[in-house]
Amino acid sequence: xxxxxxxxxxxxxxxxxxxxxxxxxxxxxxxxxxxxxxxxxxxxxxxxxxxxxxxxxxxxxxxxxxxxxxxxxxxxxxxxxxxxxxxxxxxxxxxxxxxxxxxxxxxxxxxxxxxxxxxxxxxxxxxxxxxxxxxxxxxxxxxxxxxxxxxxxxxxxxxxxxxxxxxxxxxxxxxxxxxxxxxxxxxxxxxxxxxxx
Amino acid sequence: xxxxxxxxxxxxxxxxxxxxxxxxxxxxxxxxxxxxxxxxxxxxxxxxxxxxxxxxxxxxxxxxxxxxxxxxxxxxxxxxxxxxxxxxxxxxxxxxxxxxxxxxxxxxxxxxxxxxxxxxxx
Ligand SMILES: Nc1nc2c(ncn2[C@@H]2O[C@H](COP(=O)(O)OP(=O)(O)OP(=O)(O)O)[C@@H](O)[C@H]2O)c(=O)[nH]1
Ligand SMILES: [Mg+2]
Numbered sequence: 321x322x323x324x325x326x327x328x329x330x331x332x333x334x335x336x337x338x339x340x341x342x343x344x345x346x347x348x349x350x351x352x353x354x355x356x357x358x359x360x361x362x363x364x365x366x367x368x369x370x371x372x373x374x375x376x377x378x379x380x381x382x383x384x385x386x387x388x389x390x391x392x393x394x395x396x397x398x399x400x401x402x403x404x405x406x407x408x409x410x411x412x413x414x415x416x417x418x419x420x421x422x423x424x425x426x427x428x429x430x431x432x433x434x435x436x437x438x439x440x441x442x443x444x445x446x447x448x449x450x451x452x453x454x455x456x457x458x459x460x461x462x463x464x465x466x467x468x469x470x471x472x473x474x475x476x477x478x479x480x481x482x483x484x485x486x487x488x489x490x491x492x493x494x495x496x497x498x499x500x501x502x503x504x505x506x507x508x509x510x511x512x513x514x515x516x517x
Numbered sequence: 518x519x520x521x522x523x524x525x526x527x528x529x530x531x532x533x534x535x536x537x538x539x540x541x542x543x544x545x546x547x548x549x550x551x552x553x554x555x556x557x558x559x560x561x562x563x564x565x566x567x568x569x570x571x572x573x574x575x576x577x578x579x580x581x582x583x584x585x586x587x588x589x590x591x592x593x594x595x596x597x598x599x600x601x602x603x604x605x606x607x608x609x610x611x612x613x614x615x616x617x618x619x620x621x622x623x624x625x626x627x628x629x630x631x632x633x634x635x636x637x638x639x
Contacts, residue, residue, distance in 0.1 A: 330521075330615050331565030331584035361525030361613045365569045369580050372594050415565060415615070416521060445585060446561045453563055454617060475588070 321401050321434045322516055323426065325411045327419030327461055328441030329450055333471040334412050335366045336501035337441060342375050342410060344510045351407040354400050356380060358393065360414045376404065390422060394429045401432035408514070409434070416457070420464025435516050440465035444476035444498070447483040462490050467497070467512060474500040521564060524614040524624040530636050535604025538597075544635050545570055545581055546589045551631030553583045556616050556624065561585045564616030571609040575600060608636075 324341075326334045342353045355377045357367040367379035378400065380392055393411070400409055413419055419438040426436050440462050443450070450458045462468055468491055470476075470484055484496055499509055536544070545568065552566050566583040578594040614624050 331562070331582065360521075360523050360615055363525060363527055363611045363613070365567050365580065365611055365613055368569060368578070369592070372578060443584065449559055449561050450563065453558065475585075 323436040330415030332441040332443040354406040548635035555627040
């Protein structure tokens with residue numbers, strides 16, 4: 321089992337990317353996927369959307385405090401590795417979580433020894449405003465991530481170059497891809513996401 | 518800026534005269550925009566407004582989402598698109614608003630007002 325941990329601000333496109341990725345991985349019938357959907361609020365919506373796509377989804381509800389949910393998350397990862405043991409476990413964090421911190425906890429406590437890759441989705445259409453108002457959160461979300469996807473390229477306009485340059489100053493050498501999950505994502509993007517080297 | 522406001526609610530809507538499927542999607546989008554306009558910052562949402570609409574009779578689903586005022590997205594379950602249009606007399610809504618900069622009280626008022634305008638009076 322390999323773990324792909326998706327993070328990024330509220331509404332950046334995590335579920336949209338995951339839906340396409342899960343379809344892509346399972347399309348050939350060779351590999352299996354399970355999804356953990358960590359949502360804020362009392363009733364989940366994304367877990368139902370992903371289940372409607374035909375995938376096995378384990379919802380985890382919680383407050384917005386990411387530390388509170390981590391013990392539940394570690395148990396859920398453990399349970400899935402012991403029961404379903406899928407080839408890929410995709411985790412959608414809440415839009416308030418800091419993926420780097422969650423990954424650290426999983427790497428420390430997950431007994432399955434699964435490799436865990438963090439992917440942060442950046443909303444290219446809102447980066448400037450989000451950074452202006454919520455800088456500590458959005459900056460920490462891209463920090464210590466293994467891959468950055470700058471999403472919503474279709475609506476970002478020329479400002480996307482500024483966003484990419486800005487994200488680059490935060491992440492250093494980490495790969496940054498641009499994408500538009502509103503349409504069909506390209507095969508190269510999926511290759512990069514599942515590349516665990 | 519302080520913590521995000523989390524507003525999450527399930528609502529049953531009963532229509533006095535059955536609503537047509539084509540109108541439903543438009544009314545739901547109006548509802549999301551109504552909420553979004555009152556909670557926006559420079560044309561965007563500092564958060565995410567999500568609604569799942571379910572037709573109780575057949576279980577058809579429509580997922581709606583708003584992160585910016587110039588784009589209301591919706592994604593229908595295959596059943597929603599196939600649904601016979603005999604008119605819908607009730608709707609179950611799951612409303613999730615996560616937003617920075619507005620109190621829970623404000624969000625609640627905004628949701629109620631927008632719901633009233635788009636789906637209850639109309
Ligand atoms: N224009 C545009 N819209 C997109 C793109 N990707 C996603 N969206 C829209 O952005 C909104 C949020 O997408 P989601 O995939 O639900 O985002 P999320 O990160 O899972 O949201 P939360 O789980 O609530 O944090 C939806 O309305 C999508 O349709 C994109 O590439 N371009
Ligand atoms: Mg999501």
